[in-house]
Amino acid sequence: MDYQKQLQNYFAEADENCLPGLSIDCVIFGFSNNQLKVLLLRWKYTEEWGLPGGFIYKTESVDVAAQRILKERTGINKLFLQQFHTFGDDVRYNREEISRKLHWPDPATRRWPNRTVSIGYFALVDFSKVTPTADFLTDECRWWDVENLPSLLFDHNHVIEVALKTLRVQLSWQPVGYNLLPEKFTMPELQRLYETILNRPLDPRNFSKKMRALGIIERLEEQRRGGAYKSPYLFRFDKEKYKKALKEGNLAFS
Amino acid sequence: MDYQKQLQNYFAEADENCLPGLSIDCVIFGFSNNQLKVLLLRWKYTEEWGLPGGFIYKTESVDVAAQRILKERTGINKLFLQQFHTFGDDVRYNREEISRKLHWPDPATRRWPNRTVSIGYFALVDFSKVTPTADFLTDECRWWDVENLPSLLFDHNHVIEVALKTLRVQLSWQPVGYNLLPEKFTMPELQRLYETILNRPLDPRNFSKKMRALGIIERLEEQRRGGAYKSPYLFRFDKEKYKKALKEGNLAFS
DNA sequence: CCAAAAGTGTTAAACGTACACCCATGT
DNA sequence: ACATGGGTGTACGTTTAACACTTTTGG
Numbered sequence: 001m002d003y004q005k006q007l008q009n010y011f012a013e014a015d016e017n018c019l020p021g022l023s024i025d026c027v028i029f030g031f032s033n034n035q036l037k038v039l040l041l042r043w044k045y046t047e048e049w050g051l052p053g054g055f056i057y058k059t060e061s062v063d064v065a066a067q068r069i070l071k072e073r074t075g076i077n078k079l080f081l082q083q084f085h086t087f088g089d090d091v092r093y094n095r096e097e098i099s100r101k102l103h104w105p106d107p108a109t110r111r112w113p114n115r116t117v118s119i120g121y122f123a124l125v126d127f128s129k130v131t132p133t134a135d136f137l138t139d140e141c142r143w144w145d146v147e148n149l150p151s152l153l154f155d156h157n158h159v160i161e162v163a164l165k166t167l168r169v170q171l172s173w174q175p176v177g178y179n180l181l182p183e184k185f186t187m188p189e190l191q192r193l194y195e196t197i198l199n200r201p202l203d204p205r206n207f208s209k210k211m212r213a214l215g216i217i218e219r220l221e222e223q224r225r226g227g228a229y230k231s232p233y234l235f236r237f238d239k240e241k242y243k244k245a246l247k248e249g250n251l252a253f254s
Numbered sequence: 255m256d257y258q259k260q261l262q263n264y265f266a267e268a269d270e271n272c273l274p275g276l277s278i279d280c281v282i283f284g285f286s287n288n289q290l291k292v293l294l295l296r297w298k299y300t301e302e303w304g305l306p307g308g309f310i311y312k313t314e315s316v317d318v319a320a321q322r323i324l325k326e327r328t329g330i331n332k333l334f335l336q337q338f339h340t341f342g343d344d345v346r347y348n349r350e351e352i353s354r355k356l357h358w359p360d361p362a363t364r365r366w367p368n369r370t371v372s373i374g375y376f377a378l379v380d381f382s383k384v385t386p387t388a389d390f391l392t393d394e395c396r397w398w399d400v401e402n403l404p405s406l407l408f409d410h411n412h413v414i415e416v417a418l419k420t421l422r423v424q425l426s427w428q429p430v431g432y433n434l435l436p437e438k439f440t441m442p443e444l445q446r447l448y449e450t451i452l453n454r455p456l457d458p459r460n461f462s463k464k465m466r467a468l469g470i471i472e473r474l475e476e477q478r479r480g481g482a483y484k485s486p487y488l489f490r491f492d493k494e495k496y497k498k499a500l501k502e503g504n505l506a507f508s
Numbered sequence: 509c510c511a512a513a514a515g516t517g518t519t520a521a522a523c524g525t526a527c528a529c530c531c532a533t534g535t
Numbered sequence: 536a537c538a539t540g541g542g543t544g545t546a547c548g549t550t551t552a553a554c555a556c557t558t559t560t561g562g
Contacts, residue, residue, distance in 0.1 A: 019275050019369075020275060021273050021274065021275070022275065022276065022371060056342070058369065059344055060344055061342055061343045061344045062342025062343070063342065064344075083339065083340060086316065086337060086373050088310070088315055089315045089316070089317075090313055090314055090315045090318075115273075117273065117276060117310075117373075119342065119371075186514090188514070203552075203553075203554085204514080204515080204516090205516065205517075205553095205554085205555095206551075206552065206553085208516080209517090225560095226561095227513090227560085227561090228511090228512075228513080228560070228561050228562075229512050229513045229559070229560050230512085230514045230515075230558065230559035231514080231559070232513080232515085233514090233515090441542085442540080442541070442542095457525075457527085458541080458542080458543090459526095459527085459528095459543065460524075460525065462542080463543090463544090464523095464524090479533090481533085481540090482533065482534050482538090482539070482540080483532070483533050483534070483538080483539045483540045483541075484531065484532040484533055484539080484540060484541045484542075485532070485533065485541080486540085486541055486542085487541090487542085509562105510561105510562090511560100511561095511562090512559100512560090512561100513558100514557100514558075514560100515556105515557085515558075515559095516555105516556090516557085516558100517554105517555105518553105518554090519553090519554095520551105520552090520553090521551085521552080522550080522552095523548105523549080523550070523551085524547100524548085524549075524550090525546100525547085525548085525549095526545105526546090526547085527545090527546095528544105529542105529543090529544105530541105530542085530543090531541075531542075531543100532539100532540095532542095533538100533540095533541100534537105534538100534539100535536100535537090535538090
């Protein structure tokens with residue numbers, strides 16, 4: 001089997017060139033169809049899903065490694081990426097269980113350390129600009145609703161939960177809308193993004209008022225045609241004002 | 255020199271029993287004399303100060319290691335301790351510079367990895383309950399004003415800055431007063447704690463009003479006698495209500 | 509013409525902020 | 536008696552929260 005050899009090579013290289021016992025996990029958030037999504041990978045020849053992750057080269061900063069891993073494993077480049085927690089429990093997974101689930105032969109398994117400390121990053125991306133692509137370790141790469149995840153490998157369900165919690169807390173200071181939405185969007189779309197992340201309904205009149213009062217978005221003449229029912233106006237973020245407001249911490253949303 | 259041998263033993267043990275290339279740094283905050291303080295250690299036979307830190311045993315969770323290190327190196331036990339950031343730059347210190355500053359012989363130095371990823375924790379402690387004690391690696395352990403730190407070893411000045419920033423942001427959700435103040439305290443003391451962390455003056459009338467409105471502190475009949483001038487009332491945190499308010503995120507302070 | 513989503517304004521309550529004087533105490 | 540820090544209330548402006556009807560559109 002060619003795949004087994006690739007696996008062995010991968011771990012052998014990591015062993016030689018990467019920091020031992022340390023890894024990175026990336027939680028990539030996107031928003032589409034009024035749902036917050038996470039990008040997951042399905043490992044080759046299995047039905048097992050997990051977060052994209054990888055190792056850190058010995059001469060590479062952890063932040064740079066996170067960007068590289070994202071790029072290598074999902075094709076996504078240069079985006080909003082933030083460290084949110086380091087997962088250091090002594091038992092985060094069972095090596096034998098993982099090895100069984102992934103159909104790994106013993107030699108490959110043994111290369112996987114018994115214990116790994118993992119640094120968690122989350123990314124916010126424009127769903128419409130991502131073309132999920134599987135890499136040599138995986139068969140499939142696709143978006144999953146945050147609300148409806150399968151049981152994942154390792155402690156990845158927990159990692160996603162912590163990322164979500166961080167995202168909620170940081171809603172007020174992070175350019176969430178700016179990174180998760182396409183360039184042009186409607187007010188209801190923005191509202192549903194906030195509702196999804198905050199996990200509670202918001203009043204459309206108050207929401208619209210507040211968002212527009214922040215002065216970080218502008219309404220275009222254009223309307224979104226083609227959908228059924230009344231055509232909503234399109235909006236666009238004013239990048240400069242958004243950044244300025246973020247710096248001043250003006251984007252709290254209670 | 256006995257110390258050199260101890261050093262070598264220490265690193266040899268760490269090499270054998272600890273996770274390689276990973277360390278923990280602890281930023282311990284205290285409050286006294288209207289100043290926010292950090293606990294620092296002076297390395298033996300030098301004038302070089304740094305944060306208490308250490309390594310993680312191979313069978314120990316990172317959180318537990320942080321508590322153990324704190325206890326071992328400062329005598330402080332069982333307190334508020336929170337991971338705040340992982341420092342993963344590829345060049346966080348110069349091994350030769352460190353070795354020179356600490357008067358380390360080559361063999362000991364070579365045991366120190368060329369690169370270490372460090373997980374930062376910050377602790378909030380009751381200043382009055384801590385008896386700073388140096389350990390076998392250090393000559394002295396004492397509090398320093400956050401506003402007036404010396405140039406520290408490694409990237410520890412930067413680590414403290416990030417911890418402070420985190421502390422400021424989290425003032426609203428963390429039991430800062432509860433952990434940094436003695437059981438009984440006066441309103442001006444609490445106010446100065448907040449002023450110090452937020453780094454700006456607050457109006458005493460508004461501060462008192464707001465704090466008491468939160469319903470998490472109770473005024474005792476007792477007053478603090480002995481100081482000159484008018485005797486201030488003593489207050490105490492209502493632990494239950496404090497925890498409840500924290501859960502509900504009601505402790506924002508703008 | 510109908511169903512469904514988009515869009516919008518007013519009011520009351522809560523909260524934040526600015527501001528100044530008297531009081532208690534030890535020396 | 537006095538110097539010093541402790542203690543307190545009011546008024547104004549801003550922000551939030553609650554609330555319902557009309558408009559637009561495609562089918």
